[in-house]
Amino acid sequence: MKTLPKIALVTLLGITLAASAxxxxxxxxxxxxxxxxxxxxxxxxxxxxxxxxxxxYDAAKPDASKASVEINIASFDLGDPEYNKEVTKKxxxxxxxFPKASFVSSAIKSxxxxxxxxxxxxxxKGKTADVTFPLTVKAEGGKQIFEGALPIKRLAYNIGxxxxxxTSMVADDVIIKFHVTAQ
Amino acid sequence: xxxxxxTAIALHWxxxxxxxxxxxxxxxxxxxxxxxxxxxxYFSWHKWLGVxxxxxxxxxxxxxxxxxxxxxxxxxxxxxxxxxxxxxxxxLLMFAVPVSxxxxxxxxxxxxxxxxxxEMPAVIGPNPELKPVLKTVHYVLTMTMAGAVxxxxxxxxxxxxxxxxxxxxxxxx
Numbered sequence: 279m280k281t282l283p284k285i286a287l288v289t290l291l292g293i294t295l296a297a298s299a300x301x302x303x304x305x306x307x308x309x310x311x312x313x314x315x316x317x318x319x320x321x322x323x324x325x326x327x328x329x330x331x332x333x334x335y336d337a338a339k340p341d342a343s344k345a346s347v348e349i350n351i352a353s354f355d356l357g358d359p360e361y362n363k364e365v366t367k368k369x370x371x372x373x374x375x376f377p378k379a380s381f382v383s384s385a386i387k388s389x390x391x392x393x394x395x396x397x398x399x400x401x402x403k404g405k406t407a408d409v410t411f412p413l414t415v416k417a418e419g420g421k422q423i424f425e426g427a428l429p430i431k432r433l434a435y436n437i438g439x440x441x442x443x444x445t446s447m448v449a450d451d452v453i454i455k456f457h458v459t460a461q
Numbered sequence: 462x463x464x465x466x467x468t469a470i471a472l473h474w475x476x477x478x479x480x481x482x483x484x485x486x487x488x489x490x491x492x493x494x495x496x497x498x499x500x501x502x503y504f505s506w507h508k509w510l511g512v513x514x515x516x517x518x519x520x521x522x523x524x525x526x527x528x529x530x531x532x533x534x535x536x537x538x539x540x541x542x543x544x545x546x547x548x549x550x551x552x553l554l555m556f557a558v559p560v561s562x563x564x565x566x567x568x569x570x571x572x573x574x575x576x577x578x579x580e581m582p583a584v585i586g587p588n589p590e591l592k593p594v595l596k597t598v599h600y601v602l603t604m605t606m607a608g609a610v611x612x613x614x615x616x617x618x619x620x621x622x623x624x625x626x627x628x629x630x631x632x633x634x
Contacts, residue, residue: 317501318501318502318505318574318577319574319577319578320505320571320572320573320574320577321572321574321580322570322571323570357569357570357571357587357589357592358569360495360496361496364495364496365496441497441498442498444498447498447501447502
């Protein structure tokens with residue numbers, strides 16, 4: 279009996295989305311979310327393989343835009359299966375308890391042609407913080423490409439506990455980069 | 462007794478020491494299970510040692526080409542040829558072992574940052590297909606070098622203790 283309200287909710291959401299002309303359809307194959315950090319000064323770039331992005335954007339009314347991102351933490355790929363397993367553990371992402379990281383925008387403001395300033399809440403490992411970052415938008419072959427980089431401090435989200443708090447080993451600065459293709 | 466030049470002697474022993482250090486560090490670091498700061502530190506140090514060996518090997522090869530080594534000592538022709546062949550192999554491996562490790566690191570998507578200061582040029586990009594191949598190549602070349610170094614050292618000791626000639630003495634500091 280529990281499924282009925284769920285169906286109603288999904289239908290309602292579907293109607294809401296359909297009613298908004300600015301909701302874009304993202305192309306996961308042409309979108310990436312990655313994290314760049316330094317380990318003993320060695321730059322490492324790793325991708326999140328599974329994520330969903332919802333963007334509401336109308337070039338005519340940029341300030342009415344909305345964006346949300348949900349990332350499947352266990353899909354973080356360091357290029358080595360053993361390392362991928364390690365970073366899902368408690369000291370790092372604790373993926374068992376916090377399987378998702380998310381970003382939900384609270385305000386998007388136009389900052390000149392093709393530029394937006396995005397403010398919102400970033401949640402990783404159960405910690406939520408207000409963040410602001412610049413985003414660029416460009417039209418390419420009938421599609422919109424959104425690109426941005428969000429610098430964070432990993433320790434603010436408890437990523438790397440215990441002996442991994444040592445920032446000479448893994449730097450505190452991490453840049454979350456994304457490239458989203460939508461239509 | 463005609464000895465090797467002071468530079469050649471210094472390079473020989475310095476490189477020998479660094480190769481042994483890199484070899485022992487390499488054997489140990491791959492045995493560390495999981496993901497620990499020590500493991501990451503050892504990997505970085507191992508790579509720094511490798512880059513140092515590669516640089517010194519280049520200097521040594523240049524020095525060897527520009528400076529005549531001491532004349533060959535009296536020994537059977539087969540021994541002379543074996544020694545010559547072994548020296549060529551060791552020179553080759555001094556380059557091949559670090560180069561294979563360097564390429565393996567880049568194929569794995571991990572740049573080499575010498576001493577944590579200088580990022581080395583990326584000769585190849587991340588390559589998941591090439592990564593396991595280069596891992597095997599690095600391992601096989603390393604073990605070949607371990608065997609060659611052992612044979613080289615045993616031959617030198619044999620010349621010193623049994624033949625009682627100057628083979629080892631002319632390379633001693």
